Amino acid sequence: MSDRRIDSIFEAVDLSYDYPGGVPALSNVTFSIRPGETVALLGANGAGKSTLLKLLDGLIFPHNGTLNAFGLALSEESMNNPDRVLEFRSSVGLVFQDPDVQLFSPTVWEEVLFAPLQAGLERQEVINRGEQALELMGIEHLRNRAPYLLSSGEKKKVAISSVLSLRPDVLLLDEPSAGLDPFSQGKLIDFLVEWTGNDHCIVFSTQDLDMVEELATRVLILGQDHTLIADGPPDRFLSDPDFLLEANLVHAHSHRHKNLVHSHIHTHRHSHRHDS
Numbered sequence: 429m430s431d432r433r434i435d436s437i438f439e440a441v442d443l444s445y446d447y448p449g450g451v452p453a454l455s456n457v458t459f460s461i462r463p464g465e466t467v468a469l470l471g472a473n474g475a476g477k478s479t480l481l482k483l484l485d486g487l488i489f490p491h492n493g494t495l496n497a498f499g500l501a502l503s504e505e506s507m508n509n510p511d512r513v514l515e516f517r518s519s520v521g522l523v524f525q526d527p528d529v530q531l532f533s534p535t536v537w538e539e540v541l542f543a544p545l546q547a548g549l550e551r552q553e554v555i556n557r558g559e560q561a562l563e564l565m566g567i568e569h570l571r572n573r574a575p576y577l578l579s580s581g582e583k584k585k586v587a588i589s590s591v592l593s594l595r596p597d598v599l600l601l602d603e604p605s606a607g608l609d610p611f612s613q614g615k616l617i618d619f620l621v622e623w624t625g626n627d628h629c630i631v632f633s634t635q636d637l638d639m640v641e642e643l644a645t646r647v648l649i650l651g652q653d654h655t656l657i658a659d660g661p662p663d664r665f666l667s668d669p670d671f672l673l674e675a676n677l678v679h680a681h682s683h684r685h686k687n688l689v690h691s692h693i694h695t696h697r698h699s700h701r702h703d704s
């Protein structure tokens with residue numbers, strides 16, 4: 429990001445996106461995201477979360493409405509400008525929902541070096557960044573393995589590490605904790621909590637309301653009609669079971685307690701203990 433002082437990192441006005449064949453993915457979405465915010469993007473399957481993250485990453489472009497990043501239009505035309513692309517790509521990193529579409533290097537080590545190399549950092553800094561990114565996700569032992577031969581959770585960790593090694597000001601994470609074991613989820617959340625604040629910004633999609641509670645300063649919720657149905661502080665929505673049920677963010681299902689089978693809302697929000 430340049431030194432230019434900006435009020436909003438992203439500004440979307442009446443943003444709409446349809447896939448070929450007229451499949452709607454986003455409909456008239458308006459919001460603005462400021463530096464320092466950690467935004468959780470929520471919604472049922474197919475609501476448009478991944479599409480919105482790809483738009484914010486400049487991989488696809490709005491069909492209607494406008495989307496600005498750092499005060500400039502994020503459009504096909506502006507992303508054809510080499511200086512603009514360089515500045516944007518060194519400021520914004522996206523971890524895809526599916527690591528198979530992200531990973532391409534012959535080894536994990538090369539994968540985590542790619543972004544800092546592309547950013548033109550000097551050799552020792554590139555190596556330091558790579559080492560720290562491996563350590564962060566606890567995948568040093570995978571360094572010489574081929575990404576495409578890893579387990580799905582291992583691939584997800586490599587995908588996260590390969591974006592974190594860039595240390596972008598803006599981190600876009602598409603369901604980052606999905607498929608990670610509890611230890612790795614904890615490490616990721618520790619890192620992200622520390623990373624937030626300053627002028628950094630995180631936008632992450634998730635189905636995990638615990639992660640929202642632990643990390644987010646704000647939630648954006650997409651409805652099944654692909655419109656934005658909520659925008660505000662997490663507490664306002666997480667404490668409203670009727671709203672969560674309506675938005676398909678919690679569910680009521682049958683389950684067994686010894687010999688009794690009954691049904692009620694499940695949020696899967698965990699209890700936790702403070703040792704001090």
Ligand SMILES: Nc1ncnc2c1ncn2[C@@H]1O[C@H](COP(=O)(O)OP(=O)(O)OP(=O)(O)O)[C@@H](O)[C@H]1O
Nearest residue numbers: 447448451452453472473474475476477478479480
């Ligand atoms: N490449 C594509 N071609 C056509 N339609 C697509 C494509 N990708 C997504 N869609 C459709 O666009 C809509 C939004 O999809 P998107 O992947 O953004 O949802 P999502 O909220 O990320 O869902 P999930 O929770 O399952 O990851 C869905 O109806 C989906 O079927």
Ligand SMILES: [Mg+2]
Nearest residue numbers: 477478479525
């Ligand atoms: Mg998705």
